[in-house]
Amino acid sequence: MxxxxxxxxxxxxxxxxxxxxxxxxxxxxxxxxxxxxxxxxxxxxxxxxxxxxxxxxxxxxxxxxxxxxxxxxxxxxxxxxxxxxxxxxxxxxxxxxxxxxxxxxxxxxxxxxxxxxxxxxxxxxxxxxxxxxxxxxxxxxxxxxxAAPIVAAWVKAHIDKPILIGPDEESLQWVSEVAGLADAPYLVLNKTRLGDREVQVTQPEMASYQQHTPVLVDDIISTARTMIETVQHLKQLTPQAPVCIGVHAVFAEGAYEALLQAGAAQVITCNTIPHISNGIQxxxxxxxxxxx
Missing domain, CATH: 3.40.50.2020 (Rossmann fold)
Structure with missing residues (x-):
């Protein structure tokens, strides 16, 4: 056949x-x-x-x-x-x-x-x-x-000293798996959703990770509000510009550009949805x- x-x-x-x-x-x-x-x-x-x-x-x-x-x-x-x-x-x-x-x-x-x-x-x-x-x-x-193994492989190949950050409690199991495979520490934040395009995210505890590159990891990036708020927190907490990784590049209109403008050094996604950010196959x- x-x-x-x-x-x-x-x-x-x-x-x-x-x-x-x-x-x-x-x-x-x-x-x-x-x-x-x-x-x-x-x-x-x-x-x-x-x-x-x-x-x-x-x-x-x-x-x-x-x-x-x-x-x-x-x-x-x-x-x-x-x-x-x-x-x-x-x-x-x-x-x-x-x-x-x-x-x-x-x-x-x-x-x-x-x-x-x-x-x-x-x-x-x-x-x-x-x-x-x-x-x-x-x-x-x-x-x-x-996608955790291939995301972890990308992190190991491209980020010298990463600290993985998950946006909410739902991400704990997934982010911990990626971190384990990438031999990297991780943090998980608390998120409160206030509406379709508005969230509140707790500040990550970055005092012990000043030399690490923050790597924000999520399964779906849609409005990108969670990552944008986290990036804005990180700008005040660490000199290292964060890298944002999503499995699925859903990206509402203007979200990708807004995430880069917020201060992300790089936005990388898997090619599950065709997008300019696709970097993990x-x-x-x-x-x-x-x-x-």
Whole structure:
């Protein structure tokens, strides 16, 4: 059984890298929009009895979901043996409970939708908080891979004397793992969220780490308010300009630029979402999981 790797729009670079790692063929398809905004999908490759890998990271998911749904179902109708989704960033994970009356638990609804669309899912560091395992949400085999080892390898290779800083208590387990793998000390701060774009972060205790480079690590950088406030604290506490690392470069409009303007020496992300800050590659990590 051959493996065919298809890129949905915007995912061409990652799909090409995965095809090389997997020694797989690139699938050919036409995906476009009609003038009325509806999606058109046509698969040109022969997928009969083949393993189809659809590469589609799911930031800004609402505009991506229908083409993905149509691609997966077209592949199944054309006789694909298995349809796998590689979604390095997985959307709709943070609404994991009803916070206010009348809300929906959209993480569960989204999981139901994807579970009925593809046969298997691969993602990286999804925001698992109240749900602790992917199988609590997904009815298909869904593998959550972890970027901690490759983030730690980047830190070891590029930062001479790091002190890792996590933004809140939720980050403790993840930041401690990266720190352990990078042979570096770490601190975890307390964060209070006041709104979608406003947070309060406690000051880190930097007295013992004046010669260390602060490395702020988080899974998602969206508005960047947490990192911006932490960077502003650090400017008053240490002479070393901080480096900011995020797994997923979600970045609301202007957030990346604001983080650099706040005083970050460097902003580095994994290539789970295409962005100018991508400096840590997840290609081999994903390929290894797909092979096994």
């Amino acid at each position: 051959k493996t065919l790797v298809f890129a949905l729009p915007g995912n061409e670079a990652l799909a090409a890298a995965l095809a090389v790692h997997l020694q797989a063929e690139r699938g050919e398809a036409v995906i476009r929009r009609f003038p009325d905004g509806e999606s058109y999908v046509r698969i040109l490759s022969d997928v009969q009895d083949q393993k189809v890998v659809l590469v589609c990271t799911l930031h800004q998911p609402d505009q991506k979901l229908l083409p993905l749904y149509f691609m997966a179902n077209t592949a199944k109708e054309l006789g694909a043996a298995e349809v796998c989704l590689v979604a390095p960033y997985l959307a709709y994970m943070r609404q994991d409970k009803q916070f206010h009356p009348g809300e929906g638990v959209t993480s569960r609804y989204f999981a139901d939708l994807l579970s009925g669309t593809v046969d298997r899912l691969y993602t990286i560091d999804p925001h698992l908080h109240r749900f602790h395992h992917m199988n609590e949400l997904y009815a298909i085999p869904a593998q959550a891979l972890h 997840v290609d081999a990590l994903l390929a290894e999981a797909i092979r096994t």
